[in-house]
Structures are given as C-alpha cells and as structure tokens.
Amino acid sequence: MxxxxxxxxxxxxxxxxxxxxxxxxxxxxxxxxxxxxxxxxxxxxxxxxxxxxxxxxxxxxxxxxxxxxxxxxxxxxxxRPEVLSEDVGEAGEPSVADHADAAVQAWVVGAALARLTPEHRAVLAECYYRGRTVAEAAAVLGVPPGTVKSRTHYALRALRLVLEEMGVGS
CATH class of the missing domain: 1.10.1740.10 (RNA polymerase sigma factor, region 2, helix turn helix motif)
Known part of the structure; x- marks a missing residue:
C-alpha cells in the first residue's frame, strides 16, 4: 500500500x-x-x-x-445545468426539485455574513431576514432609526466586498 x-x-x-x-x-x-x-x-x-x-x-x-x-x-x-429526468412539470421545468443551488448559495452567504461585524450582521438579520421596518429594527436593536439606516448601508457595502473577495460578486 x-x-x-x-x-x-x-x-x-x-x-x-x-x-x-x-x-x-x-x-x-x-x-x-x-x-x-x-x-x-x-x-x-x-x-x-x-x-x-x-x-x-x-x-x-x-x-x-x-x-x-x-x-x-x-x-x-x-x-451547464443537468437534465434530471425526462419528466417535466407544467412550465416545462424538470419535475424533480433540486435544492442544492439554494443550499450552496445559503452557505456562501452565511460564510460571508460571518465575516461582517456583529453590528452589521444584526442589522441585516433584522431588516432582511426578519423583514422588520427601520423603526422596528431600531426598537429591537436599541439604537436610533438613523443608526439602523447607516448600518444597513455600510453592512450591504461590506457584504458586497466580502462576496467579491470570495469570488462570488458580480
């Protein structure tokens, strides 16, 4: 051996x-x-x-x-998408659901979010993942609404840079 x-x-x-x-x-x-x-x-x-x-x-x-x-x-x-089967649904899409792309995308975004500051992660979680308004996010995070707006702006900018560093950016 x-x-x-x-x-x-x-x-x-x-x-x-x-x-x-x-x-x-x-x-x-x-x-x-x-x-x-x-x-x-x-x-x-x-x-x-x-x-x-x-x-x-x-x-x-x-x-x-x-x-x-x-x-x-x-x-x-x-x-080069794979053909999963000959069976197709109503819209001509393969009838077999494949969630791998969504899983990889979620994993990549999760890895990128982990590289942000805790404050940036928190504001993105409240505004985008939990769907809160600026006022609601401000109340949950205990910061003024203006802070939520500026953190969201800078968090998205930082996330875009991290994704580009990871080779995922546009």
Whole structure:
C-alpha cells in the first residue's frame, strides 16, 4: 500500500464524517456529496504540504477546500445545468426539485455574513431576514432609526466586498 493511499485513508477516517455532513447538508444529494468529499481528499493528496502537522489541524484546510469544490461544482452546474429526468412539470421545468443551488448559495452567504461585524450582521438579520421596518429594527436593536439606516448601508457595502473577495460578486 502506498504512502498516498495511507494518507487518504487516514484523512477519511479522521475527517470524512465531518466533510460528508457538510457536503450532504449543502447539496442535499448523497451522490454529489460523496463526489465533493472524494474531490476534497484528492486535492489533499495532491497538496500534502497543506496537511503538514507543523501547520496545525488540517480540518480547516479540508473544509475550505470542500467549500471551494462545492462552489466550483455549483458554478459549473449553473453554466451547464443537468437534465434530471425526462419528466417535466407544467412550465416545462424538470419535475424533480433540486435544492442544492439554494443550499450552496445559503452557505456562501452565511460564510460571508460571518465575516461582517456583529453590528452589521444584526442589522441585516433584522431588516432582511426578519423583514422588520427601520423603526422596528431600531426598537429591537436599541439604537436610533438613523443608526439602523447607516448600518444597513455600510453592512450591504461590506457584504458586497466580502462576496467579491470570495469570488462570488458580480
């Protein structure tokens, strides 16, 4: 058995369950999740320097790589959509619902939001996710309405920059 095979087996034993859970939650498709985990482990095998013990725990690198694999797969599918079945619904759309794109998008937006300040996250959560008005958000957050307006403006600007840094921006 080769050293590379041992490395892949060890990585799978130590991190496979976490990678699988994230991929399955993101894609909602066991086949695509398995493909993403396999591609992640293949990339790890190609870059053993990233897994050097002196650099610490390899799990963050593996999760970041998995995220990149899923985003690449999502982008590829958005350019060349798959035909899921011959059955079509009333509007000519495939009858099989595929929520993977929405899951990846939610995951990417969640990762971007995590990079914002707590104040910016809070104002976006109140105004966009909970659908509150400026006055309602101000009351919940305990700040003046003008502060909610300016934080929302700067939060959206910061979110746009983070998404562009992540390669998702327009």
């Amino acid at each position: 080769s050293e590379g095979t041992d490395l892949i087996r060890l990585l799978h034993e130590q991190h496979g369950a976490v990678l699988w859970a994230v991929a399955l939650r993101t894609t909602a498709d066991p086949g695509r999740a398995q493909d993403a985990v396999q591609e992640t482990l293949l990339r790890a095998w190609r870059h053993p320097d990233a897994l050097d013990e002196s650099r610490g725990d390899p799990r963050p690198w593996l999760l970041r790589t998995l995220r990149n694999v899923l985003i690449d797969e999502w982008r590829s599918r958005s350019v």
